[in-house]
């Protein structure tokens with residue numbers, strides 16, 4: 339959803355559910371993110387106008403907490419571990435293969451918004467290294483070729 343196509347009607351309905359209360363910033367941002375998948379600038383401006391909460395305060399909260407995203411994510415979130423155990427067993431090659439094959443930069447999103455990739459450091463399953471988690475599904479002992487093929491099959 340680009341900034342231009344950000345439909346604010348559902349956000350208005352959402353904000354009405356908070357009316358009459360002191361507007362709670364974090365729950366509002368959480369529900370807004372559930373609505374759009376991230377926090378679009380247009381939505382933050384609309385929240386500010388409706389609630390009277392300063393845009394700078396909303397941005398401060400949104401950038402402080404790791405749970406909030408200010409850019410649109412891909413439909414599939416690929417988290418590749420590059421902790422020590424995974425690194426020595428080939429994580430860099432897996433990362434490079436995904437970047438090249440799916441046109442998704444580490445820490446970024448593919449132009450078609452199909453994939454986002456995050457690099458994480460130890461998912462607590464070093465015995466399965468190198469490991470990745472895709473949309474909450476764990477992929478252990480991955481190799482570049484097989485992993486890329488698995489990712490390409492995602493709709």
Ligand code: FES
Nearest residue numbers: 419421424460461
């Ligand atoms: S280093 Fe990757 S799971 Fe621990």
